[in-house]
Amino acid sequence: MTNVLNFRAPPLPFYILGGLSDFAPGDRHLSRQGIGVFDLLIVRKGCLFVGEDERRFALTPGSALLLRPDAYHYGYEDCRERTEHYWIHFQTSGEWSAEDGAGTDAPVASPEEGAPRMLHAFDPMPYRLQLPQFATLPQASHMYELLDRLIALNETSYLGITRWQIDAMFQQVLQQLAATIRKQASSPRAACAQQAAMYLRRHYKEDVKAEQLGEQLRFHPIYIARCMQAEFGCSPIEYLLRYRIEQAKLLLLRTDFTIARIAEEVGFHQAAYFTSRFTKYEGLSPRQYRQRFLKE
DNA sequence: CACCGTTTCAGGACTGGCTG
């Protein structure tokens, strides 16, 4: 059973459309199969009865339900009283997965295998955005206020400057939703992963071995690898590699150092190996990268 | 000739299953 939806960021999920629905007694939520977008429902008044596949939720004021784009949704019971609820449709162009009650992280969607990745001069370090599938909002009135403003903006205009205001506001909605499971982020596992990441960023120019990392953090290297996998979706070595490549990109654009010099500066012993890793992650060689982005 | 890309393979890192 799904409890948490994990979004690998960047890119962050983006807003599509939202509104406030007012149901009279006897109305019920629509039945839809695989609508292709995430649907966030937040009840302001009354009680909404919604099912997703085999699970059923009775949403009372202040509760939020995040419906998956690939599941079957339905109203399983009529509203007994006047029921107001916000609905927000959003989507992501990145990877996302559903985590079940047992803690397994089953991948659900990801960019097409082998598809050419979008090329940027710089990519920030990846992180994971966790959203609960069902939550009771601690500051529901604040959320209602935010959603009212979001919907009002949405209705006035959807172009130009308003578009990024909508996106910024939508990120605040996600932030409030994510905050309901923030307790988990301060777990020993998350702390271990954060410490490891900090150590790797500080020592990326040096030879960092898993064993050495374990000694520094006073944890078993295998345990650290698991913590980082859970927190960042990658192993310590992959995290280090990505960080080194980001630093190398800076040097490629800011200096006229040779590829071999840059490889050495960011912790690679062999320029050939640096080139192969860089090409794998960026889709073009260091030299091509420099030529391409210095021209722009 | 300097620099970059490809191939190969030993050893280190990671994963899954399990234990305390």
Add this chain to the structure above:
DNA sequence: CAGCCAGTCCTGAAACGGTG
């Protein structure tokens, strides 16, 4: 939660070929 073991996978070094 934290660590161990066995099997598998991947990294990184080295050698060599290609290119401008």
